[in-house]
Amino acid sequence: MLTQVAIIGAGPAGLLLGQLLSRAGIDNVIIEHxxxxxxxxxxxxxxxxxxxxxxxxxxxxxxxxxREGLVHDGVGLAFGGALHRVDLKALTGGNTVTVYGQTEVTQDLxxxxxxxxxxxxxxxxxxALHDIDSECPRVTFRIGGEARxxxxxxxAGCDGFHGISRRAIPESALTCFERVYPFGWLGLLVDRPPAAxxxxxxxxxxxFALCSMRSAERSRYYVQVPQDERVEAWSDEAFFAELRRRLPAEVAAAVVDGPSIEKSIAPLRSFVAEPMRFGRLFLAGDAAHIVPPTGAKGLNLAASDIRYLHDALREHFLDHSQAGLNGYSARALARVWKAERFSWWMTGLLHRFPERNAxxxxxxxxxxxxxFSSQAAMAAMxxxxxxxxY
Structure with a gap:
């Protein structure tokens, strides 16, 4: 088989890159395990x-x-028993965020x-990836027992933190930065209207606690738990009771219980691998970096990587220029580190760290x-x- 771009991973990053390349007339094949x-x-x-x-x-x-995305003009931060609002739209000259589940994005792609x-x-x-530092890289794999x-x-390595793409790069060619946090998020998904x-x-x-949503009828809630906590130790009733303890009274009263349709614990870490290119292999998304979910940056960082990589590939295939490919890693990492900083700051601001002194x-x-006493501080957030x- 021959193609211009082999994309490893059919998550949102790989699918979005494939969609953009296809619309530009650049041939691509996605391989997903x-x-x-x-x-x-x-x-x-x-x-x-x-x-x-x-x-x-x-x-x-x-x-x-x-049609279905929920546009949010602001976000609430609660501490000291009181709820405060950050007016995102007013503080950024009209920008907002949209709540639309990653599962829905994947289905659309x-x-x-x-x-x-x-x-x-x-x-x-x-x-397996071969000859990635040559002008003719190859991908070998098996489907239904048949070697291909x-x-x-x-x-394009878009196969996540545990994928094969980053591991195909020699260790001597990568520098990795990591912070593992001493807690995780216990999350519960429930078909009930959101609390706010x-x-x-x-x-x-x-x-820490978070009240989020996937739609007007589906809520996603989180509570901070120790790193070694087991999801089996938490009944739905225990989860909702603990969630309410951590919320201001008016928000807690609006939480509607229901049977969980998914419950899991996500560990928190910050991770960056530099550079995001080795030869003809280009990393994007979680294959190159991880952020704690506090700042809602993981999926969005993958999208910005794809923006930069798509631009570079267009230059390469359509304009016959190497400039974009040569600058991809530095361009992507400049934004990655700013998002890492914000996610690290939000995590430090809102969580309880057991090792912190008085x-x-x-x-x-x-x-x-x-x-909340400084307009400049709120504007920066x-x-x-x-x-x-971008």
């Missing part, structure tokens, strides 16, 4: 920055997003790819107090939350 059903069933967050919404429109996959008739090879086993080989000009019409982030002495706890409280420009 999971089944289509598994890809479509993965439940992830879905707070989309303005830039990502615009990019999905450019890709021609925003019709349902426009899969449908668009099928409509274009572009190939996605699911349930690929023993995927895909020859290409460029490989905007997201509410809560700082509490018992730990002085550090007071500094955390002072930071929260300052945020709002600018980062809605997403820095």
């Amino acid at each position: 999971r089944s289509l059903d598994h890809v479509l069933s993965r439940i992830r967050a879905g707070v989309l920055e303005q830039g990502m919404v615009d990019l999905l429109r450019e890709a021609g996959v925003a019709d349902r997003l426009g 899969v449908a668009a790819r099928e409509a274009l008739g572009r190939p996605t090879l699911y349930e690929a086993e023993d995927v 080989e895909l020859r290409c000009d460029v490989i 019409h905007e997201l509410v982030y809560a700082h509490h002495e018992r730990g 002085f550090e706890q007071r500094m955390q409280q002072a930071e929260l107090d300052y945020l 709002a600018e980062n939350y809605v997403g820095l420009p």
